[in-house]
Amino acid sequence: MPLLALAKTLARELPVCEFLWLGSSLPLERKLVAHAGIAYRAIPSGKLRRYVAWENVMDIACVIGGFFSAVALISRYRPKLMVTAGGFSGPPVALACWLFHIPVHVHQQDVIPGLANRLMAPFAASVSVTVAASQRYFSPRKTTVTGAVVRADVLYGDASRFFRSLGIDTRKPVVIVLGGGQGAIALNRLVEQSLVYMSPDVHIAHVTGYGKRLTPTRRRGYTQKEFVGADLPDWYAAADIVVTRAGFATLAELAALRKTVVVVPMPRSHQEANAAYFADRQGVRVLAETADPKIFAENITNLLADAQARKRLGDALYTSLPPSGLAALTPLILSYAKR
Numbered sequence: 572m573p574l575l576a577l578a579k580t581l582a583r584e585l586p587v588c589e590f591l592w593l594g595s596s597l598p599l600e601r602k603l604v605a606h607a608g609i610a611y612r613a614i615p616s617g618k619l620r621r622y623v624a625w626e627n628v629m630d631i632a633c634v635i636g637g638f639f640s641a642v643a644l645i646s647r648y649r650p651k652l653m654v655t656a657g658g659f660s661g662p663p664v665a666l667a668c669w670l671f672h673i674p675v676h677v678h679q680q681d682v683i684p685g686l687a688n689r690l691m692a693p694f695a696a697s698v699s700v701t702v703a704a705s706q707r708y709f710s711p712r713k714t715t716v717t718g719a720v721v722r723a724d725v726l727y728g729d730a731s732r733f734f735r736s737l738g739i740d741t742r743k744p745v746v747i748v749l750g751g752g753q754g755a756i757a758l759n760r761l762v763e764q765s766l767v768y769m770s771p772d773v774h775i776a777h778v779t780g781y782g783k784r785l786t787p788t789r790r791r792g793y794t795q796k797e798f799v800g801a802d803l804p805d806w807y808a809a810a811d812i813v814v815t816r817a818g819f820a821t822l823a824e825l826a827a828l829r830k831t832v833v834v835v836p837m838p839r840s841h842q843e844a845n846a847a848y849f850a851d852r853q854g855v856r857v858l859a860e861t862a863d864p865k866i867f868a869e870n871i872t873n874l875l876a877d878a879q880a881r882k883r884l885g886d887a888l889y890t891s892l893p894p895s896g897l898a899a900l901t902p903l904i905l906s907y908a909k910r
Contacts, residue, residue: 572820573678573720573896574656575607580901585908591648593641594660599781599798606800614640616659637663645671652907656680657687665691674907677709678720678900680819683844684708696907699900701819702892704848715903718895719823726827728804736802737794739774744875747810748777755816757860758835759785761867762814766790768868773875776806811881812874817842822849827894829885831874835860854888 578590592604596613604611615636641664653668655661656678665675674696677688682704684692689708692698698714700706706714734741748762759779766788769775774792778799779785785795799806807813807828815821817836822845825832834855836842849855856874858867874881 572603572722573680573823574654575603575609576720576722576897577654577900577904578607578609579722580897581904581908584901584905588908591644591650593644593664595658603800612644614644614660614663616663634663638666641667642670645673649673651910652676652904654678654904655688655691657685659687661687662690665694669694676904676907678717679705679709680720680823681705681841681845682819682848683841685841697903699896699903701823701896702848715899717899718893719819719826720896720900721823721827721894723897725804725807725824728806728808730805730809733776733802733805733809736805737774737776739794743772743774743792744811745774745776745809746871746875747806747813748775749813749815749821750778750780750783755780755835755837755860756783758814758816759783761835761860761862761864763788764864765868765871766793768865769871773871776810778806812871814871817845819845822855822888823892823894823896826854826888826892829882829889831881831884832856832888833858833870833874835862849888849891852887852891854884854891856884 581588590609592609592611593614594600594604594611595616601611615633637660645667650673653664653673653675655665668675675691675694677691677695677698679688679698679700682702684705692709695713698709699717700709700714701717701719703716706716750759762777763785766775771791776794778796781797784797807824807830810830812831812833813825814833814835817834832855834846834857836846838860846855846857850857856870858870
């Protein structure tokens with residue numbers, strides 16, 4: 572999402588600019604990029620693991636294949652610059668760009684960088700980090716703190732469209748649950764089991780993720796969708812509380828909107844560091860995916876009853892993650908593109 576936001580801004584600032592997106596074969600990524608009108612090429616990619624596993628053998632072959640695919644595409648298109656925000660597809664492309672003397676810019680979203688960005692950083696001409704706490708993982712000589720990169724259309728959602736589209740009484744409080752585009756099975760189950768403890772006067776709008784639809788429930792005040800795309804800003808605008816994983820792109824958008832956020836991070840992942848960072852700054856409430864469903868429901872109910880607590884959380888989240896990233900990052904990227 573930050574790369575799509577950056578591309579939209581660059582296209583406005585530099586109309587002659589063209590974009591090529593090199594990514595995985597995942598349908599969600601391809602769909603989002605196609606919706607933005609950007610040419611897409613899928614390259615082989617393998618998960619980069621730090622532990623011994625049989626899958627590493629196959630994935631090493633995929634990474635090698637991705638490198639040769641990247642070399643062919645870079646040779647054909649000769650880009651001015653590669654911009655990456657991580658992901659398994661990035662390292663082969665960064666290496667190919669380095670061989671062709673094409674500058675690489677690495678954008679670090681999460682508090683703790685993943686293996687992909689750590690591998691690409693030595694090849695990078697410059698690095699940007701969302702929060703200052705991430706600076707220590709990269710060379711200070713080429714690292715800039717930008718703040719969060721947030722797409723502008725997120726800021727202009729229309730709550731009335733949300734209520735009309737779902738046929739909901741506008742006087743009802745709304746809790747949005749975001750399992751992410753790929754879904755979060757444990758989070759989905761926690762929400763499902765907590766419904767019995769929630770007042771039917773609260774509307775739960777639940778995005779489960781592709782292929783992770785739950786057993787239909789007859790509970791009054793519950794909507795379930797596998798994916799929400801262009802309508803997501805309207806969902807944000809209507810939400811009194813958002814329950815989500817601790818993915819940085821989503822947290823950045825919610826911070827820009829000063830939303831009340833309950834975070835359920837993915838265990839043993841970078842999301843735990845993200846959640847801890849904002850919890851330390853009183854910007855989010857954190858619950859484990861193994862939480863008792865009744866306790867989960869009580870946390871939501873108590874927050875809905877306390878408007879001041881919700882405002883404090885939203886203001887603190889905004890303060891800890893200001894949406895200044897595009898203003899800081901765009902001139903840096905343009906300086907490469909205009910050379």
